[in-house]
Amino acid sequence: MKSVESKFKSVPSKSGLPFFLCCLIISCCSVTTAWAQVSRQEIKENVMRSGSNYYAYPGPQGTLTKAPKGYKPYYISHYGRHGSRFLINNSDYNEAYKPLMRADSLGKLTALGKDVLNRVKMIINEADKRHGELTLLGAEQHRGIGRRMFERFPEVFKGKTNIDAKSTVVIRCILSMENALQELKSLNPQLQIRHDASEHDMWYMNFDDKKLGDLKMSGEAKKAYDAFADRHERHDRVMNLLFNDENYWKNEVNAQKLNYHLFKLASNLQSTELRHSITLYDLFNDDEIYENWLQTNAWWYVAYGPSPLNGSTQPFSQRNLLRKMIEEADSCLRLEHPGATLRFGHEVCVMPLACLLEMDNYGEKIADLEQLDDRGWLNYKIFPMGCNVQLIFYKQKKGKGEILMKALLNENEARLPLQPVTGLYYKWSDFRDYFLKKLNSYQ
Numbered sequence: 001m002k003s004v005e006s007k008f009k010s011v012p013s014k015s016g017l018p019f020f021l022c023c024l025i026i027s028c029c030s031v032t033t034a035w036a037q038v039s040r041q042e043i044k045e046n047v048m049r050s051g052s053n054y055y056a057y058p059g060p061q062g063t064l065t066k067a068p069k070g071y072k073p074y075y076i077s078h079y080g081r082h083g084s085r086f087l088i089n090n091s092d093y094n095e096a097y098k099p100l101m102r103a104d105s106l107g108k109l110t111a112l113g114k115d116v117l118n119r120v121k122m123i124i125n126e127a128d129k130r131h132g133e134l135t136l137l138g139a140e141q142h143r144g145i146g147r148r149m150f151e152r153f154p155e156v157f158k159g160k161t162n163i164d165a166k167s168t169v170v171i172r173c174i175l176s177m178e179n180a181l182q183e184l185k186s187l188n189p190q191l192q193i194r195h196d197a198s199e200h201d202m203w204y205m206n207f208d209d210k211k212l213g214d215l216k217m218s219g220e221a222k223k224a225y226d227a228f229a230d231r232h233e234r235h236d237r238v239m240n241l242l243f244n245d246e247n248y249w250k251n252e253v254n255a256q257k258l259n260y261h262l263f264k265l266a267s268n269l270q271s272t273e274l275r276h277s278i279t280l281y282d283l284f285n286d287d288e289i290y291e292n293w294l295q296t297n298a299w300w301y302v303a304y305g306p307s308p309l310n311g312s313t314q315p316f317s318q319r320n321l322l323r324k325m326i327e328e329a330d331s332c333l334r335l336e337h338p339g340a341t342l343r344f345g346h347e348v349c350v351m352p353l354a355c356l357l358e359m360d361n362y363g364e365k366i367a368d369l370e371q372l373d374d375r376g377w378l379n380y381k382i383f384p385m386g387c388n389v390q391l392i393f394y395k396q397k398k399g400k401g402e403i404l405m406k407a408l409l410n411e412n413e414a415r416l417p418l419q420p421v422t423g424l425y426y427k428w429s430d431f432r433d434y435f436l437k438k439l440n441s442y443q
Contacts, residue, residue: 039373040290047281049380050293051267052300053347056084057141057386060411064152065423071394071404073153075332076340077325080145080388081347082176083138084271086127087264093124095261099253103243113242116262119278123265126274134172135271139179141386146180148411149340150187153392160190161339167197168206168345176386177344192339204320206345212317217302221309225302228369232291235259238283263292271385297379298369304352305377308367315356315363316442318349322356323439325391326432333393333403333428347383354382354389357435359407359414384410393428403428 043050067073087093100117103109109117150157157163163184167177174197181193202208217225235255243249266280281289306312325341332338355363362382366375390408395401404421405428407414413424418434420426 038376039378042378043290043293044286047289048267048270050289051270052293052296052379053383053385054264054267054271055380055384056137056270057145057384057410059144060148062412064413067394068404068422068425070396070398070401072155072397073392074156074395075329075338075393076149076153076156076342077329077332077391077393078149078340078388079321079325079343079345079350079353080142080176080180081350081383081386082134082170082172082344083141083179084135084385085138085172086130086133086135086272087268088132090131092131092261092264093120093127095257096120096265097124099258100242103248103253106248108243108245108248110242110244113244116242116280116283119280120262120265122274122278123269123272126272132170132172134175136273137271138172138176138385142176142179143183145386145388145411146183147187149390150184156340157184157188157191159188159337160192161337163191163193163340163342165193165195165342166201166205166344167195168202169197169199170346173197173344173346177342180342180344204324205343206349207317207320209317212314215310216304216314218310221302221307224309224369225298228298229295232294233259234288234291237285238262238288241283259292263289293380294373297377298372300351300379300383301366301369301372301377304348304355306355306363306365308365309369312365313442315352316439318353318356319439319442321349321353322435326436329391329393329428330432347387350387350389351379351383354409356438357389357407358417359389359409361415363417382409394425405431 049055097117097120100109100113100120104114104117163181165177165181167173177195177197181195185191185193215221233256235258238259239249239253239255240246243253249255262280262283266283269275269279284292301307302309304314304317306315321343328341332341354360357363360381362377364375364377366372366377387410388408390411392406392408394404394406402421404425406423406425407416415424416426416431418426418430
């Protein structure tokens with residue numbers, strides 16, 4: 001049988017191009033347009049998504065498909081980010097507070113500017129001596145993730161099974177782990193839990209790859225990102241809302257930096273209890289919110305994603321983590337009832353891990369940063385607060401058939417670059433072979 005391409009190769013179009021090629025171009029343009037519309041619309045429907053890595057964990061967006069007939073889940077390998085937190089540094093707050101305070105002392109703020117300053121003070125007071133710490137919402141997120149893990153895969157947590165949990169040495173990660181474990185223990189008091197947080201494990205739990213770090217925003221990558229950010233910078237209208245003297249803010253204020261930090265505060269409010277009483281998103285219109293997100297989306301793609309601008313190697317920062325997950329799975333899968341291996345860390349691990357695994361095509365190499373949004377590379381779908389990767393393993397209820405597995409990104413079933421057995425279920429042997437080969441190829 002002839003291929004579809006060869007079937008239409010000789011049929012001309014009105015443009016003079018082969019009919020098949022015209023169809024392909026139209027199809028690609030339609031997909032591109034659809035993605036652009038989806039991302040802008042999704043952010044408009046829920047402005048919190050524009051927060052990128054500050055987006056509060058939304059939970060799974062649908063139900064799981066049934067396991068193949070005759071199979072049951074029996075082991076889970078997991079790596080998750082800590083839950084919602086306060087901003088990490090004094091500068092995260094002061095870069096918005098100080099220029100507004102100075103302007104206020106000089107009589108340069110509008111009535112709205114004074115109101116925004118008061119809101120910023122409220123945010124600073126709430127976060128006082130809590131920089132980087134887990135919020136109440138962050139604790140709730142991990143209890144919810146633990147509960148759903150138990151409810152979705154009860155066979156894994158049945159009886160006196162073992163749970164091995166590790167955290168990075170950062171307190172918000174440790175507390176995230178403890179909240180998840182407390183929830184699991186309340187659902188099955190028989191669980192045999194071992195938990196730890198030690199520098200001993202940081203070589204894979206939060207590996208600091210200085211070589212890759214130096215390549216993040218160097219040379220061509222920095223030049224391309226800076227040009228992209230400049231094209232999408234929108235702050236004039238916001239500055240004119242805040243200040244009563246345009247010459248003042250243009251000459252005395254780093255407007256781009258102030259805009260960035262106000263948007264950052266707006267984004268992180270959703271993680272704190274102040275979310276119930278104030279917002280800063282009202283400063284920005286829909287286009288400004290979208291353009292702020294576009295800049296952050298591109299930055300994360302270049303810094304931690306598979307960007308060709310810096311060699312497409314940043315996801316390999318998680319090579320130790322992925323190799324460790326494979327090795328521990330190989331060991332645990334030999335057991336009759338292995339339980340779960342849970343790891344708690346950071347978004348700078350989850351995002352490149354998801355890219356390294358090519359989950360839902362997030363490993364795609366996109367040279368033009370203007371195409372990220374159109375091609376569906378949307379950071380809020382990868383690494384909200386509490387984001388996680390779960391590998392779920394299945395064995396036959398009877399017999400010794402092939403071990404199957406599926407991958408979840410933020411508790412949603414994700415595609416992998418493998419031939420599935422059915423649906424989104426893959427052979428563990430295929431997963432293991434493909435990714436070990438990929439890891440071994442990295443120099």
